[in-house]
Amino acid sequence: MVGGEEAMSLLAARGLVKRFGGLVAVNRVSLHVEAGEIVGLIGPNGAGKTTVFNLLSGFLRPDEGSVRLDGRELVGRRPFEICRLGLVRTFQIVRPFADLPVLRNVMVGAWARAAAAGTARAIAEECLAFVGLSDKGAVPARDLTISEQRRLEVARALATRPRLLLLDEVMAGLNPHEVEVMSDLLRQLVGRGITLLLIEHVMRAVMRTCHRVLVLHHGEKIADGPPAQVARDRQVIDAYLGEAALLA
């Protein structure tokens, strides 16, 4: 974890601090994500994971620190600008445009890049096909199952043609089979040249999918390394994983 990361990283956050009143939700967190990586962000509830996502994607402004995407400063920009620069996030609680048909949901994202309706539609259809929702295009998003809504969330984000995708618990509420499908999907994303940073509680998926894992605890980063190494980290086990993780 040393040397050259500032110059090369796709995403580099340094010294992020966010306070809510007296509570320090995120405390001097630095992290970097390299192009082509799948990085997991884990930690107990309330560790500040989603806050970090909000800081990176422009939904919250950090009190201190900087966020750079490919060397470009993101702090101070609005979320839609950050999206157009290539960093897109999904939400922990799915937020479909409930009344709109599925295809139209994805077209919202597609318009971030497209210059004409035909292009936007083509991009949207392609993204729907990728997540396996092609036959649901005309269905209002509210009528999808939770698993389908998670995939819609991914398709919408994908339609903006991101370079870095921030996924907030896309596996939450999925059954083991659906987790497999989603993990597969994520690996294919990387094959398309998209880098992933994901918050996840489904540890099996994290351990099998991620190249590297960051652990947050009480708003501070306590570990950063390959999954196998992090899983043996004493601090991490005490804070989050528990002894059972060693057996997995």
Next chain:
Amino acid sequence: MGEAPAPVRALSAAPKIPLALGGLVLAALVLGAPLVATPYLLRILIMTFYGAYLAQSWNLVGGYAGQFSFGHATFFGLGAYATALLFAKGGITPWLGMLVGAILATGAGVFIGFLSFRYGLRGPYFALVTLAFAEVCRIAVTNWRALGGAMGVLIPLRQSLGTLQFSEPAAYYYIIVAMTAGISMLALVLERSRLGISMEAVREDVDAAEALGVDTTRTRLAAMGLSAFCTALAGTFYVQFFSYVDPHLAFGIDVSIAAILPNIIGGTGTVLGPLAGSAILVPLGEWMRAYLGGYRGVHLMVYGAILVVAIVFLPRGLVGAVRRWWGAKRP
């Protein structure tokens, strides 16, 4: 390639030929109506289309973009007063007055929107801000003698195309039909455009839209401006048709309600909603007045009761109910 994206909505799968035929018959009926209608009926038709136009104007921001304005009287009044004052006091043709009014209204709409969205006002708070602006306008004009004060402005009669005054009610009828057709076309084009889809995304979830690259502030301002512009033209039509305007008729809360109600009954955020809503509400209101008007206030009570029933049983309006029925009928 002329390959417009096919409408994604549920009704798109309806058989094309009967629909086109129905459209033709409807167009013939609408265009031929003045030839056969009695003056009374023609007046009701004019008011129906006028109500549909006004409601469609509101629908652009209130329905599609989901920004529930309760103060469209501001824009209507600016259109009405700009037209009336410029003509009555300056002899300036309403053709120009209508443009001045529409531009003023657009400015007001963008300004109100900017203040509201900048400070994160949503939902009922936004509705209250818009209502407050309309009330401020009403009170200001009432107390401003140079603008006619509480007495309002009377339009000198001078019938010609240049003054947009006509002896034949049919002329007003065709004008308001054209305006309604025009704005409905605009709504249809909008539905297929980037702005339209962004407006719908903003309505459904502002944060999710923003995360997907939609400039949600600009989208809402554009919707406000567009809606305000169109609403001002309704004000101009009103002045030309009635030859009179006063602060309450222009800026009163009744105007804002008239802009909203057909949408509630017909269904917001759809092209047909405000048209259907007005086609029901205006004749119903007239009929109530005609048959129950003898008992003071009774027609308003019945009208109110019908509204309540409609809102309870058709929460998404007529169009929403039909769509659901249509969707349920097919596998």
